[in-house]
Amino acid sequence: MKFIRHFDFQTFAAPLRERRGIYLEKRVQPSPKKPDEQTTPDAPDVIEDILNKLKELIESGSFLDKLEEWNAYMREQVTNTFRTMYPDRYGTINGPNEAELTKRIDDIILGIKELLPAQIDVYDKTNGDEYFTRYDNIFQEFGRSQYTVQKGADSLTGAMAKKADVFDDFSNLNEGDALTFKNDTNLVENGAVDWLQDNGYKFTKSADGKVRIHKDGTDPDKDDTIVENGLKKIWCIHISDGSGGTKVDGVVTLDGDGDMVVYKEDARRITELLDAPDASGHMVEQTVIGNADKMTNATYKVTVEEEAGKLVQKVEKVMGQTDAQGIYDKESDPNDPERQLAFDILEEARVLAATDGTTKDDDLANRINDVKALIEKSFAPNSWGESIRGATGGKKLSEVTGTSSGGGGSGNGGPKPKPQPNSQPQLDQSGVDTAANRAGIDTSKELSRQDIESLTTEITWEDGMENITFGSRKVNVLSDPDKAKISEATAKVAAKVIYMVNKNLIQVNSTARAQLASFNRGKRSSDGYDQLGSAVGDLHKYLVRNPNVGRTETGGRTDTPLGMNKSDLENVIRAETSGNPATPSQINTIVRNIRLDAVDFTDASVTEVTFGADNKNLITDTALHAGLGTDADRIAKEAAITAYLMKEGLISLSGKAAAQWQAFQDGDTFYFLSGAANNLGSSFDAVHSFYMK
Amino acid sequence: MNSSAIGIDTLLAQLIGKSRAIQTKLDEGQREEFVQKVVAMPPEGKIKMLQALMDEVSTIAAQDAEAERVVNDVRAFLAGEFAKADKDINQG
Numbered sequence: 001m002k003f004i005r006h007f008d009f010q011t012f013a014a015p016l017r018e019r020r021g022i023y024l025e026k027r028v029q030p031s032p033k034k035p036d037e038q039t040t041p042d043a044p045d046v047i048e049d050i051l052n053k054l055k056e057l058i059e060s061g062s063f064l065d066k067l068e069e070w071n072a073y074m075r076e077q078v079t080n081t082f083r084t085m086y087p088d089r090y091g092t093i094n095g096p097n098e099a100e101l102t103k104r105i106d107d108i109i110l111g112i113k114e115l116l117p118a119q120i121d122v123y124d125k126t127n128g129d130e131y132f133t134r135y136d137n138i139f140q141e142f143g144r145s146q147y148t149v150q151k152g153a154d155s156l157t158g159a160m161a162k163k164a165d166v167f168d169d170f171s172n173l174n175e176g177d178a179l180t181f182k183n184d185t186n187l188v189e190n191g192a193v194d195w196l197q198d199n200g201y202k203f204t205k206s207a208d209g210k211v212r213i214h215k216d217g218t219d220p221d222k223d224d225t226i227v228e229n230g231l232k233k234i235w236c237i238h239i240s241d242g243s244g245g246t247k248v249d250g251v252v253t254l255d256g257d258g259d260m261v262v263y264k265e266d267a268r269r270i271t272e273l274l275d276a277p278d279a280s281g282h283m284v285e286q287t288v289i290g291n292a293d294k295m296t297n298a299t300y301k302v303t304v305e306e307e308a309g310k311l312v313q314k315v316e317k318v319m320g321q322t323d324a325q326g327i328y329d330k331e332s333d334p335n336d337p338e339r340q341l342a343f344d345i346l347e348e349a350r351v352l353a354a355t356d357g358t359t360k361d362d363d364l365a366n367r368i369n370d371v372k373a374l375i376e377k378s379f380a381p382n383s384w385g386e387s388i389r390g391a392t393g394g395k396k397l398s399e400v401t402g403t404s405s406g407g408g409g410s411g412n413g414g415p416k417p418k419p420q421p422n423s424q425p426q427l428d429q430s431g432v433d434t435a436a437n438r439a440g441i442d443t444s445k446e447l448s449r450q451d452i453e454s455l456t457t458e459i460t461w462e463d464g465m466e467n468i469t470f471g472s473r474k475v476n477v478l479s480d481p482d483k484a485k486i487s488e489a490t491a492k493v494a495a496k497v498i499y500m501v502n503k504n505l506i507q508v509n510s511t512a513r514a515q516l517a518s519f520n521r522g523k524r525s526s527d528g529y530d531q532l533g534s535a536v537g538d539l540h541k542y543l544v545r546n547p548n549v550g551r552t553e554t555g556g557r558t559d560t561p562l563g564m565n566k567s568d569l570e571n572v573i574r575a576e577t578s579g580n581p582a583t584p585s586q587i588n589t590i591v592r593n594i595r596l597d598a599v600d601f602t603d604a605s606v607t608e609v610t611f612g613a614d615n616k617n618l619i620t621d622t623a624l625h626a627g628l629g630t631d632a633d634r635i636a637k638e639a640a641i642t643a644y645l646m647k648e649g650l651i652s653l654s655g656k657a658a659a660q661w662q663a664f665q666d667g668d669t670f671y672f673l674s675g676a677a678n679n680l681g682s683s684f685d686a687v688h689s690f691y692m693k
Numbered sequence: 694m695n696s697s698a699i700g701i702d703t704l705l706a707q708l709i710g711k712s713r714a715i716q717t718k719l720d721e722g723q724r725e726e727f728v729q730k731v732v733a734m735p736p737e738g739k740i741k742m743l744q745a746l747m748d749e750v751s752t753i754a755a756q757d758a759e760a761e762r763v764v765n766d767v768r769a770f771l772a773g774e775f776a777k778a779d780k781d782i783n784q785g
Contacts, residue, residue: 047771086782108774115766131714131749138741
């Protein structure tokens with residue numbers, strides 16, 4: 001078994017004089033030895049032998065079981081070395097200095113024993129099996145053969161499509177079925193469409209290059225072909241050539257006349273199709289994300305669906321590009337769950353790389369950081385920047401609901417400083433640059449924490465800055481002086497910093513951006529609080545430690561078990577969604593703005609919501625709570641709130657989310673929703689993931 | 694910053710190269726096939742694979758760091774003990 005691949009034991013095993021240059025330069029550098037600590041010429045070889053043995057035992061994966069073997073080896077090696085090095089003193093076995101030698105050896109063995117950790121958790125064969133199984137399972141779920149057909153409603157797995165019985169007439173075609181492509185220049189003239197022909201369809205190529213697919217024996221110029229055979233939801237043949245990077249090689253879709261048309265690999269053709277005038281009213285809506293130039297490096301999902309009696313064609317880029325800039329375009333939905341997931345995972349990758357990179361993975365760390373920075377830079381206006389901008393111009397939740405200002409008989413809250421929603425700070429780049437000059441700071445560079453603090457002291461407080469709020473909970477600490485434990489001065493400094501970041505008036509490093517992005521996405525625990533200066537750090541820490549600050553206050557009796565009146569809930573939801581189907585992040589925001597401590601979790605309408613075929617109850621399922629980790633209580637409760645909102649119809653769901661929710665209601669927990677439960681928010685996703693395990 | 698060569702596929706390939714499970718269980722040809730299969734997966738599969746690979750690689754990194762620390766500590770300790778003995782015996 002290979003062990004400690006990066007450990008590079010050959011380096012360690014090399015003679016000390018050869019090793020020193022490499023080792024000291026790139027790896028952990030031991031403290032310089034004092035002159036009187038230099039070993040004798042013979043000692044290093046013995047040391048390396050001993051280290052080799054130590055490595056061998058660790059590698060075996062059961063080191064602690066072999067301590068006796070290790071001690072015996074140590075004793076023999078060191079004893080022999082001492083006898084050889086000092087023959088006059090220790091050369092005679094059972095000689096006059098034997099007791100001294102024995103004590104010396106005992107001390108060494110004891111000393112080394114103390115250096116060994118209580119457990120050396122090595123990566124052994126069992127670990128490898130575990131991970132390999134996990135990879136294999138992912139392939140089972142997502143993997144395809146080299147040439148594959150992807151089909152199915154909503155571009156989910158073929159298994160799901162079959163389950164939905166969408167493809168009755170293509171029952172012989174299965175997810176992963178191989179297609180034969182002799183070349184990728186013309187799908188019609190090669191074997192790519194053989195399977196269609198084998199299934200009783202005929203292709204008629206027209207002069208304009210279109211190929212009309214129709215049932216053999218039917219008139220290709222009429223619409224009674226595939227569409228009328230109940231196959232209009234087959235909208236795409238998505239082909240991966242396995243050459244690295246999934247791409248659209250060919251598309252079978254409906255043209256403006258409702259005919260099914262095969263297009264060869266030509267992203268621009270897809271664009272042209274979408275840009276084509278609506279000849280028949282069949283294609284009335286288009287969703288194009290990205291541009292043709294990037295299509296060849298991306299995965300595009302082409303759908304034609306029937307909505308409200310009309311055929312709607314959509315082209316949508318999905319993640320998986322080979323180009324970092326293309327992971328998401330600026331035009332992509334900032335609330336796209338996959339995008340958020342990618343952010344989270346890339347954040348984890350960054351952390352992983354940063355940890356790993358201290359010794360051996362600098363290159364990977366840098367690249368991952370580059371990806372992260374690129375994504376953040378690309379989406380600054382739409383992602384975390386949007387969160388800040390929304391917060392800046394947005395309203396505190398209580399302002400929307402009116403529940404925290406003492407009104408509505410709640411009895412909560414006294415007079416509070418009223419934000420001035422119409423005031424806008426006038427600070428611009430010129431003002432920042434002037435202040436930076438005074439502080440001796442170059443704003444053309446990414447600012448350090450110290451730079452930010454120095455600059456902020458030169459920035460004058462302006463009207464409107466008091467409206468700035470923080471994080472997904474949109475907390476305005478300045479307007480909540482009764483709750484905030486940080487000083488007003490600190491809050492003002494933090495507000496100034498956030499304002500400048502929001503307005504892109506200063507550049508901060510990627511760590512700071514990541515911290516703030518994470519914060520604004522609602523993550524309440526993250527490191528690096530101080531990356532944007534101590535004031536922001538203090539504020540962040542305060543909010544992390546006080547999870548209820550910023551949540552909607554309620555008081556008195558309410559007509560829902562959530563501690564809020566239904567009308568207030570509706571206002572909250574409408575303020576977040578503008579009446580549109582809620583995105584996952586909007587669901588998260590809404591749920592997290594409901595005070596958990598105000599929710600009556602004994603109310604049947606909350607507790608009766610169960611999940612999956614086993615009717616799991618979120619509040620009482622101890623296995624779930626044990627499996628969700630340290631934050632289980634919050635996750636379970638937020639999931640229960642999410643479920644309540646859905647059950648009561650308070651949240652309008654997208655088609656996909658509604659299907660998931662319905663499937664959950666039907667008890668179809670473990671299959672149908674696979675990999676897509678995050679459309680119902682992160683807490684729901686966490687619960688689903690638990691049950692999926 | 695060179696953005697053109699950076700992406701999830703690249704990250705996946707790098708992490709696959711770091712996976713001890715894959716290194717020990719697959720030969721070179723199989724590893725190449727593994728990479729191709731991952732790259733051809735839909736986005737949600739790539740994300741899941743990326744997450745799984747990161748779990749393993751981070752585990753390896755932590756374990757390697759621990760093992761490396763142990764060996765380094767033992768090396769330093771032994772060197773010191775030999776030096777101390779040498780000093781005791783030759784100067785004492």
